[in-house]
Amino acid sequence: RPRLFDPELAATLLALAQSTTADARPLRFRFPSTPVARIAAQAIARQWTALGVSVELDELPPGDCGLNDTGDLLYAEVSMSEPLVDARTLLGPGSIAGGNVYVTQTLDQLDRVTEWSEARRLLRQIQQLVYDDATVIPLWQLNDHYVRSTRLNMAGARPLTLYQNVEQWQVKLAPPVEKDPLWPEVAKQP
Numbered sequence: 480r481p482r483l484f485d486p487e488l489a490a491t492l493l494a495l496a497q498s499t500t501a502d503a504r505p506l507r508f509r510f511p512s513t514p515v516a517r518i519a520a521q522a523i524a525r526q527w528t529a530l531g532v533s534v535e536l537d538e539l540p541p542g543d544c545g546l547n548d549t550g551d552l553l554y555a556e557v558s559m560s561e562p563l564v565d566a567r568t569l570l571g572p573g574s575i576a577g578g579n580v581y582v583t584q585t586l587d588q589l590d591r592v593t594e595w596s597e598a599r600r601l602l603r604q605i606q607q608l609v610y611d612d613a614t615v616i617p618l619w620q621l622n623d624h625y626v627r628s629t630r631l632n633m634a635g636a637r638p639l640t641l642y643q644n645v646e647q648w649q650v651k652l653a654p655p656v657e658k659d660p661l662w663p664e665v666a667k668q669p
Contacts, residue, residue, distance in 0.1 A: 505533035509550035512541045520554050562602050582608045
């Protein structure tokens with residue numbers, strides 16, 4: 480279970496960690512080259528510096544999300560809407576948390592599951608394996624962005640979730656497609 484906010488405990492743990500650390504090098508805090516990540520990393524570093532933690536900010540090159548990270552900490556912009564669907568993308572091989580063979584094996588079992596109770600058990604097992612392997616510090620949730628087609632009426636101007644009112648969505652039929660005589664397998668959209 481998550482611990483409640485306790486500044487005294489945080490200060491005590493910080494003092495203990497500083498007293499047992501042999502080298503006084505700064506923590507290397509890597510973050511992607513995006514405006515949101517940059518602002519968040521700078522704010523986090525200011526707060527840690529105020530606590531006496533030495534931090535070295537290291538912005539990743541554009542397009543690099545830190546999969547082969549060599550820093551002490553990595554700021555990652557990830558979202559998990561539906562754990563059953565998103566677990567492999569976020570935790571499997573090639574992801575920022577990838578590489579743990581036990582997580583990969585459990586994800587393989589999850590792909591074959593047919594009962595919700597078994598899926599729940601495996602998701603909890605994956606959560607424990609990730610917890611045992613890495614420290615994840617959840618920060619805050621940002622607005623999700625998505626693309627929609629003008630042919631899709633989503634039954635609501637500003638949905639709060641991606642699949643809100645999905646039962647009421649309506650798709651307008653596309654206009655007929657004209658075939659190109661030179662490239663018959665390629666259709667031209669008007």
